[in-house]
Amino acid sequence: MNLSEQLDNVAQMNPSKDAYIFQGQKVSYGEFNASVNHFASYLKSLSYEKGDHIALVCGNSPVFMIGFYGALRAGLTVIPINPTYTIAEMNYILKNGDVRAVITLDALMEKFEHMDHMLEVQRYFVADSSTGVDLTSSSLRDKMKSFTEVLEVGGKQAFSPPVLKEEEVAVILYTSGTTGKPKGAMLTHKNLYSNASDVGDYLQFSSSDQVVAALPMFHVFCLTVALNAPLMRGGTVLVIPKFSPQAVFSAVEKFHATVFAGVPTMYNYLLQAGKDRAGSFNTIRLCISGGSSMPVALLHHFEKQFNVRVSEGYGLSEASPVTAFNPLDKPRKPGSIGTNILNVENKVVDELGEEVPAGEVGELIVRGPNVMKGYYKMPEETAVSIRDNWLYTGDMARMDDEGYFYIVDRKKDMILVGGYNVYPREVEEVLYEHPDISEAAVVGSPDPEKGEVAVGFVVTSNSALSEEVLIDFCKEHLVKYKVPAKIEFMEELPKNTTGKILRKSLRDKLPHS
Numbered sequence: 282m283n284l285s286e287q288l289d290n291v292a293q294m295n296p297s298k299d300a301y302i303f304q305g306q307k308v309s310y311g312e313f314n315a316s317v318n319h320f321a322s323y324l325k326s327l328s329y330e331k332g333d334h335i336a337l338v339c340g341n342s343p344v345f346m347i348g349f350y351g352a353l354r355a356g357l358t359v360i361p362i363n364p365t366y367t368i369a370e371m372n373y374i375l376k377n378g379d380v381r382a383v384i385t386l387d388a389l390m391e392k393f394e395h396m397d398h399m400l401e402v403q404r405y406f407v408a409d410s411s412t413g414v415d416l417t418s419s420s421l422r423d424k425m426k427s428f429t430e431v432l433e434v435g436g437k438q439a440f441s442p443p444v445l446k447e448e449e450v451a452v453i454l455y456t457s458g459t460t461g462k463p464k465g466a467m468l469t470h471k472n473l474y475s476n477a478s479d480v481g482d483y484l485q486f487s488s489s490d491q492v493v494a495a496l497p498m499f500h501v502f503c504l505t506v507a508l509n510a511p512l513m514r515g516g517t518v519l520v521i522p523k524f525s526p527q528a529v530f531s532a533v534e535k536f537h538a539t540v541f542a543g544v545p546t547m548y549n550y551l552l553q554a555g556k557d558r559a560g561s562f563n564t565i566r567l568c569i570s571g572g573s574s575m576p577v578a579l580l581h582h583f584e585k586q587f588n589v590r591v592s593e594g595y596g597l598s599e600a601s602p603v604t605a606f607n608p609l610d611k612p613r614k615p616g617s618i619g620t621n622i623l624n625v626e627n628k629v630v631d632e633l634g635e636e637v638p639a640g641e642v643g644e645l646i647v648r649g650p651n652v653m654k655g656y657y658k659m660p661e662e663t664a665v666s667i668r669d670n671w672l673y674t675g676d677m678a679r680m681d682d683e684g685y686f687y688i689v690d691r692k693k694d695m696i697l698v699g700g701y702n703v704y705p706r707e708v709e710e711v712l713y714e715h716p717d718i719s720e721a722a723v724v725g726s727p728d729p730e731k732g733e734v735a736v737g738f739v740v741t742s743n744s745a746l747s748e749e750v751l752i753d754f755c756k757e758h759l760v761k762y763k764v765p766a767k768i769e770f771m772e773e774l775p776k777n778t779t780g781k782i783l784r785k786s787l788r789d790k791l792p793h794s
Contacts, residue, residue: 572700
């Protein structure tokens, strides 16, 4: 069984049930499944074959959902990409990922016009973003197909899906690595199906659930928890194009939502904006938090204001992503990521890979049917991360006597900005590209809204260079959440005897750290 087959099963059993609601429009499972078939049929008519790579570059919308499930049904491997990425960030993934087709919006085609000559893309399936973009003079017009027209044409063709094997790669999720270049985590059909199924069981999803999808669908947290898991159970997905407290409150109230999933930053925004909306979450049975550790004070304040229970979990792209979650039938422990979910095992080990006693800190490792096949075209990195079928997360954790896990420290040097991973090396490489920068280092600084923000420390040869100029330079090359919130100028960066920059010394210079 895989995600596409399960969607078809649900549609056959209950075709009139609402699969999703987008901007007030309800779409049934029968209608959704038909659109998925139509897109898959069109891909097959263009001779795309099982295993070909297709990028999905758009926000939360029916286009994402139909594109994702349609490509899977046709046997293609999907590579979701953040549509707000810069040209440089997007270009790397498209090239490294050997992408042959792209699903995107007309408003983003200008980016692809800059990149296309470096890529192997044969077709762009373009959806209307209602922004009035005129593509008639685009240099890529011969490669473009209207997403709407594609569905119409695909609906007129007979289609029989290919046989998919569970070990075949369904999705490649690019996640930043310590080298500064993103790594493509290869998730198989088995990985995705098992995690969506186990999460659905663990969180007791049913056809009566109305799940708010306000997290970005290109991120694995939303993809599994707020999209795949509820769809597998015949639930309804409430699609929020872009997160805002007002959009969430409105959707929850209007459609009597039962489940909300978000990162701590979202909960903070909802708390601040919802002082007069205490009753808005009356229908919510479960609030899920992940992406980064939730401050216990925030958790308690949110629960008190909205009279709901917030349960934290843990996951990472390489594990599809969920490995642990606070159980619904046992006490929720604030600050804990919970216990093992179904069919997944977490363990805390020392540097030799030996399990440490309860209460002791070590590295968190996980294994189960959800663990990735490996990193795309990176066998050495794969061998480092997966050893004896265990995925080494790089996160330091401890386990208590009742099997609840606690993340003690995050991956070395990683910065978590609003739930997004930011690796200093990637930001530093951009700073080093500026002609006036001779040295650069980036660390995380606590932030009340985002959890953390990146702060850059630089040494410059130009005394006239300003913080504003450097931040603007970073904005040209990095997505918004990776851009340093502050730049500090120094005469020299602190180093040890071997010349390695001492990040701890830089963190000590920050306030409240």
